[in-house]
Amino acid sequence: MKQLEGQIRIPSGCAISAVISTSGERMSGEGIIKSMIPMHDRSNGLGGGFAGYGIYPEYRDYFALHLFFDSRSARADCEKYLHDEVEVVKSERMPTRTTAEITDEPMIWRYFVTPLRSVLAERQQNENEFMARLVMHINACLDGCHVFSSGKNMGVFKAVGFPEDVGRFYRLDEYGAYSWTAHGRYPTNTPGWWGGAHPFSLLDFSVVHNGEISSYDANRRFIEMFGYKCTLQTDTEVITYIADYLVRRQGLTLEELASVIAAPFWSTIARAPEAEREKLTYLRTAFPSLLVTGPFSIVLGFSGGLMALNDRLKLRSMVVGEKGDRVFIASEESAIRAIEPDAENVWAPAGGEPVIVRVKEGRY
Amino acid sequence: MTIDARGRDFAALNEAIRAAGGFCEVRGCVGQRFIAAGMSGCDIKIFGVPGNALGAYLNGGTIEVFGNAQDAVGDTMNSGSIIVHGSIGDTAGYAMRGGEIYVRGNAGYRAGIHMKAYQDKLPVMVIGGCAGSFIGEYLAGGIIAVFGLGEPGRPPVSNFPCTGMHGGKLYVRGACENIVFPKQVSARPAGDGDLEQISALAARYCGYFGGSAAEIMDSPFTVVTPDSRSPYKQMYVAD
Numbered sequence: 242m243k244q245l246e247g248q249i250r251i252p253s254g255c256a257i258s259a260v261i262s263t264s265g266e267r268m269s270g271e272g273i274i275k276s277m278i279p280m281h282d283r284s285n286g287l288g289g290g291f292a293g294y295g296i297y298p299e300y301r302d303y304f305a306l307h308l309f310f311d312s313r314s315a316r317a318d319c320e321k322y323l324h325d326e327v328e329v330v331k332s333e334r335m336p337t338r339t340t341a342e343i344t345d346e347p348m349i350w351r352y353f354v355t356p357l358r359s360v361l362a363e364r365q366q367n368e369n370e371f372m373a374r375l376v377m378h379i380n381a382c383l384d385g386c387h388v389f390s391s392g393k394n395m396g397v398f399k400a401v402g403f404p405e406d407v408g409r410f411y412r413l414d415e416y417g418a419y420s421w422t423a424h425g426r427y428p429t430n431t432p433g434w435w436g437g438a439h440p441f442s443l444l445d446f447s448v449v450h451n452g453e454i455s456s457y458d459a460n461r462r463f464i465e466m467f468g469y470k471c472t473l474q475t476d477t478e479v480i481t482y483i484a485d486y487l488v489r490r491q492g493l494t495l496e497e498l499a500s501v502i503a504a505p506f507w508s509t510i511a512r513a514p515e516a517e518r519e520k521l522t523y524l525r526t527a528f529p530s531l532l533v534t535g536p537f538s539i540v541l542g543f544s545g546g547l548m549a550l551n552d553r554l555k556l557r558s559m560v561v562g563e564k565g566d567r568v569f570i571a572s573e574e575s576a577i578r579a580i581e582p583d584a585e586n587v588w589a590p591a592g593g594e595p596v597i598v599r600v601k602e603g604r605y
Numbered sequence: 606m607t608i609d610a611r612g613r614d615f616a617a618l619n620e621a622i623r624a625a626g627g628f629c630e631v632r633g634c635v636g637q638r639f640i641a642a643g644m645s646g647c648d649i650k651i652f653g654v655p656g657n658a659l660g661a662y663l664n665g666g667t668i669e670v671f672g673n674a675q676d677a678v679g680d681t682m683n684s685g686s687i688i689v690h691g692s693i694g695d696t697a698g699y700a701m702r703g704g705e706i707y708v709r710g711n712a713g714y715r716a717g718i719h720m721k722a723y724q725d726k727l728p729v730m731v732i733g734g735c736a737g738s739f740i741g742e743y744l745a746g747g748i749i750a751v752f753g754l755g756e757p758g759r760p761p762v763s764n765f766p767c768t769g770m771h772g773g774k775l776y777v778r779g780a781c782e783n784i785v786f787p788k789q790v791s792a793r794p795a796g797d798g799d800l801e802q803i804s805a806l807a808a809r810y811c812g813y814f815g816g817s818a819a820e821i822m823d824s825p826f827t828v829v830t831p832d833s834r835s836p837y838k839q840m841y842v843a844d
Contacts, residue, residue: 279635279636279637279656280636281614282614282615282638508785509764512785554738554739555695555713555714555737555738558675558676558694558695558713560694573636573654573656573657573675573676574636574654574673574675574694575635575636575654575656575675576636578635578636578653578654579635579636587673587692589694589695589713589714589737591737591738591763592714592738
């Protein structure tokens with residue numbers, strides 16, 4: 242039997258890249274694929290993936306569910322469940338390109354859905370909460386079904402393979418997004434499988450991550466108390482749920498989110514100006530179980546923007562550059578230069594210093 | 606001889622450099638790793654962005670980069686010179702045990718981590734701009750100098766400098782009044798012997814990048830050395 246995540250440990254890095262147009266201009270996926278090529282050796286072919294924002298303007302008011310199915314019967318079970326819970330306005334096989342590099346693909350489908358108003362009223366839930374629970378239910382309870390993307394006007398595309406091959410497989414050159422994130426995986430500790438590739442996503446949050454979270458179990462135990470189910474046994478998943486919990490449910494800002502998961506050392510907090518010190522102390526005290534330790538560099542995608550963040554000790558590399566209305570974030574400067582040779586203001590954010598880039602209001 | 610790096614992976618690029626006998630100009634570099642790893646007696650000029658571990662295990666010769674370099678420049682280098690006209694990424698000079706690294710711009714985190722010296726081997730790293738946190742972490746030997754030029758108002762070194770230092774010297778341009786050093790090291794104004802050494806480094810820096818050594822020296826300097834009465838214990842676990 243094939244061993245999945247959590248059943249085997251493979252001791253062994255990763256590559257991340259992202260681009261955003263602050264004027265909301267749509268970019269095809271070709272650029273982001275190109276940026277991953279110089280970082281080829283940071284991955285080992287066991288996982289690659291992308292998230293694009295603004296790609297489904299014609300369905301912008303519907304949740305776009307991307308699913309992997311192990312079998313026809315799994316798909317039939319899932320569709321039956323979906324029809325009980327949501328209105329499906331469109332369902333289709335995910336458009337892919339047959340290539341020599343990507344093999345053994347599961348059945349990949351996408352659905353544009355909206356929760357039934359009657360069901361929302363009966364459960365006294367808003368649509369985001371309802372959809373988050375629906376995703377958790379499918380991933381935890383329906384065998385052979387895995388929702389890997391569930392936001393509005395955005396989508397995650399991932400597979401086992403090198404990122405550039407995964408991008409071509411999903412025909413990303415045919416999409417237009419105002420922001421893209423990308424990941425090349427070199428699985429640490431666990432094997433690669435389609436669901437275990439990055440980005441990890443819930444509603445419109447998506448996370449690509451280079452690193453290894455030593456606080457994973459502490460974070461998981463805390464977040465599972467609020468209905469999140471860590472079904473993938475891979476560390477990055479928990480960061481996505483922490484972002485959803487702190488930002489969507491607790492109403493924290495992205496800066497505050499960064500101060501929780503990459504909280505400064507107490508000795509650094511002690512030297513901060515008073516107002517800042519009080520705030521940081523409050524956040525570290527209120528959410529101690531959501532401090533994420535161990536090496537990480539992440540890009541968090543959300544509707545209308547991106548946030549890049551390193552762990553507080555900066556144990557992984559990350560650089561930021563810009564040109565015109567474009568901002569680039571990547572594990573290596575070479576990835577930025579690959580798509581924008583004339584990138585300006587290339588700099589490396591400090592550990593725990595969030596870099597938040599937003600599309601101008603009204604442009605996405 | 607000029608080598609076009611475009612379309613070559615790191616292995617093919619390094620092969621071409623070796624085939625040129627180590628005397629070449631590399632153009633269009635985009636992230637190829639391990640350039641000139643383990644070479645000696647080379648003279649390589651690089652345009653574009655060289656990849657991680659540039660000049661790892663370098664055993665002599667000169668590498669000059671006309672732009673930025675990425676992480677782990679001069680990892681474990683033994684001898685020779687690496688000169689970078691831009692900025693560099695994290696962990697430059699990791700476990701370096703000889704030779705010199707000169708950087709015109711800034712350095713990322715952990716520059717000079719675990720540099721060491723032995724007998725006639727004395728590694729030197731000079732950073733013209735500012736350095737990120739943890740400069741000289743676990744420093745065991747050799748000399749690191751940070752001038753903090755180019756960004757007025759930004760401290761030359763950031764948080765947790767010299768954590769775990771047990772040998773070697775860090776020179777920082779300025780009085781370092783607002784910089785917190787760990788208890789295990791001693792930071793004090795540079796003495797005459799130190800200033801003489803710094804002045805030689807500044808002259809060499811200006812030889813590579815231009816500028817006035819006298820202007821660099823027109824400032825107080827701080828020297829940081831380990832304090833053997835208060836040895837390093839731990840940091841990561843308790844905090």
